Amino acid sequence: MTSSTLPPLDLNNVQGDILAGLPKKTQTYFFFLIDKSRIQEFRTQLANLIPLITTTAQVFGHQEAISKNKTDAAKHGVPPSLLKISGVNIVFSQKGLTKMGINDNIGDAAFSKGMLEDAPTLGDPGTATSDSPDWVPAFKQGVDGMILVSGESHSTVAEKLAEIERIFFVGAPFATIHEALRIVGDVRPGKEKGHEQFVSLLSPQESQPLTSDHSFGFLDGISQPAIKGVNLTTNPGQESVNPGVTILGREGDLNINANPNVPIHRPSWALDGSFLAFRYLFQLVPEFDTFLKRNPVPGLAPDHGSELLGARMVGRWMSGAPIDLAPTQDNPALGADPSRNNNFRYDFPDDAQTQDRCPFAAHTRKTNPRADFEALTPESKPVPGPLSTSNRRIIRRGIQFGPEVSPEEARSGKTIHGRGLLFAAYQSNIENGFQFLQQSWANNPAFIFGKPVSPGFDPIIGQNAAGARSMVGTNPTSQSTSLPLPTWVVPKGGEYFFSPSIPALKTTFALA
Numbered sequence: 001m002t003s004s005t006l007p008p009l010d011l012n013n014v015q016g017d018i019l020a021g022l023p024k025k026t027q028t029y030f031f032f033l034i035d036k037s038r039i040q041e042f043r044t045q046l047a048n049l050i051p052l053i054t055t056t057a058q059v060f061g062h063q064e065a066i067s068k069n070k071t072d073a074a075k076h077g078v079p080p081s082l083l084k085i086s087g088v089n090i091v092f093s094q095k096g097l098t099k100m101g102i103n104d105n106i107g108d109a110a111f112s113k114g115m116l117e118d119a120p121t122l123g124d125p126g127t128a129t130s131d132s133p134d135w136v137p138a139f140k141q142g143v144d145g146m147i148l149v150s151g152e153s154h155s156t157v158a159e160k161l162a163e164i165e166r167i168f169f170v171g172a173p174f175a176t177i178h179e180a181l182r183i184v185g186d187v188r189p190g191k192e193k194g195h196e197q198f199v200s201l202l203s204p205q206e207s208q209p210l211t212s213d214h215s216f217g218f219l220d221g222i223s224q225p226a227i228k229g230v231n232l233t234t235n236p237g238q239e240s241v242n243p244g245v246t247i248l249g250r251e252g253d254l255n256i257n258a259n260p261n262v263p264i265h266r267p268s269w270a271l272d273g274s275f276l277a278f279r280y281l282f283q284l285v286p287e288f289d290t291f292l293k294r295n296p297v298p299g300l301a302p303d304h305g306s307e308l309l310g311a312r313m314v315g316r317w318m319s320g321a322p323i324d325l326a327p328t329q330d331n332p333a334l335g336a337d338p339s340r341n342n343n344f345r346y347d348f349p350d351d352a353q354t355q356d357r358c359p360f361a362a363h364t365r366k367t368n369p370r371a372d373f374e375a376l377t378p379e380s381k382p383v384p385g386p387l388s389t390s391n392r393r394i395i396r397r398g399i400q401f402g403p404e405v406s407p408e409e410a411r412s413g414k415t416i417h418g419r420g421l422l423f424a425a426y427q428s429n430i431e432n433g434f435q436f437l438q439q440s441w442a443n444n445p446a447f448i449f450g451k452p453v454s455p456g457f458d459p460i461i462g463q464n465a466a467g468a469r470s471m472v473g474t475n476p477t478s479q480s481t482s483l484p485l486p487t488w489v490v491p492k493g494g495e496y497f498f499s500p501s502i503p504a505l506k507t508t509f510a511l512a
Contacts, residue, residue, distance in 0.1 A: 031182070039101070090505075091499045093143060114142070136492050136493045282492055295483065315363050395426040456471030
């Protein structure tokens with residue numbers, strides 16, 4: 001199909017987490033294996049799940065209801081109550097598709113081989129001398145699929161998940177799917193909502209709980225792109241991308257790592273589906289906090305110097321204010337203002353070749369270089385021709401897991417309880433999106449290209465299976481000084497999944 005022959009995009013056909021994000025206070029990821037002796041039964045029962053799946057159109061309706069609920073409560077001067085809202089989506093790995101006998105090549109090599117084989121490329125621990133990463137057993141053995149259930153409370157999610165388990169007789173001798181792993185994520189409580197336990201940055205949609213990429217206390221998700229034709233309004237500085245950057249078969253669905261002028265061959269049933277990159281990321285929050293305290297930016301009061309170090313490593317202050325606009329002091333009003341907190345481009349006169357405002361290796365700059373690409377000379381470009389960040393964008397829908405840091409952990413500076421981020425990112429091409437951002441940008445000490453110094457690793461998510469990591473630019477008065485970095489984000493598994501459209505689930509995946 002060409003874009004001119006496609007039917008218009010129908011948001012009733014797209015699973016809701018992709019383009020809108022399931023509203024959530026809590027979320028359960030139910031990873032499953034299809035029983036090898038009951039594959040046909042599973043596909044028949046799948047038809048009974050489809051009416052429970054939440055579409056993008058339904059999510060937008062939920063968001064309107066949440067917004068109205070907040071407005072009505074404000075009129076009466078009372079806090080808004082939580083609406084009982086649940087959401088359900090389902091995704092499948094290549095292993096799961098193969099088991100079901102769906103053997104069409106969807107056109108993504110990373111998805112086809114799976115994340116376990118990709119672990120050395122991603123730099124996961126354990127792969128420096130072996131192809132076997134230090135993952136939890138369920139992901140090393142492989143899963144066939146995952147059912148995502150979200151809600152405003154644990155009881156609502158448990159109720160919906162129990163309904164789903166009854167469809168597939170989970171736990172019974174004749175079950176068609178078996179639980180491989182169940183992970184629960186929760187939005188952080190109170191004033192920490194939207195903040196990672198470390199340092200986080202999140203989503204601009206008021207009705208969508210903010211989610212972060214690294215639970216270290218910084219607000220995250222502010223730089224989420226808008227989808228043309230779907231998000232009808234954008235904030236200043238927010239990048240708009242073609243729908244084909246996120247969903248298959250639409251305008252912009254191109255493999256820019258191969259030939260960007262040739263559309264990717266997709267089976268017709270893959271239209272309006274999306275690839276999900278899921279990562280089970282543990283975060284060493286007390287150790288991160290200890291590092292900031294021991295390495296404050298020189299010349300400042302210790303607390304301010306530690307706070308500035310964290311901001312320069314992330315690219316934003318804990319409030320979400322970008323250091324490109326607030327280079328020396330946090331500005332909470334700026335961080336909370338969606339009309340300003342994303343309206344910058346690393347293109348101040350002193351930005352392109354110096355790190356006065358923002359280090360080249362800062363997490364937000366590494367993963368979204370903005371005008372840095374425009375500043376590249378022909379000699380410093382990694383490939384000829386124009387460069388753009390728009391075709392590298394991913395839609396992040398993750399959530400934090402684990403308890404808040406305990407007093408004992410804070411005193412000792414050592415992690416006792418597991419916590420971190422359930423990273424979830426959608427894209428139409430994993431090689432263009434998550435894989436490229438992790439391998440070629442975050443893990444590449446030479447990126448961003450064309451700078452007077454080698455920037456170093458993304459200090460937050462950059463991985464080096466061999467161990468050693470460092471970055472420059474943390475000290476604005478000594479910008480070429482390299483700072484050795486411990487590892488605070490530890491991948492413990494994950495998988496690449498395909499999220500089919502509702503029509504595909506009905507006609508290709510489910511059996512009558």
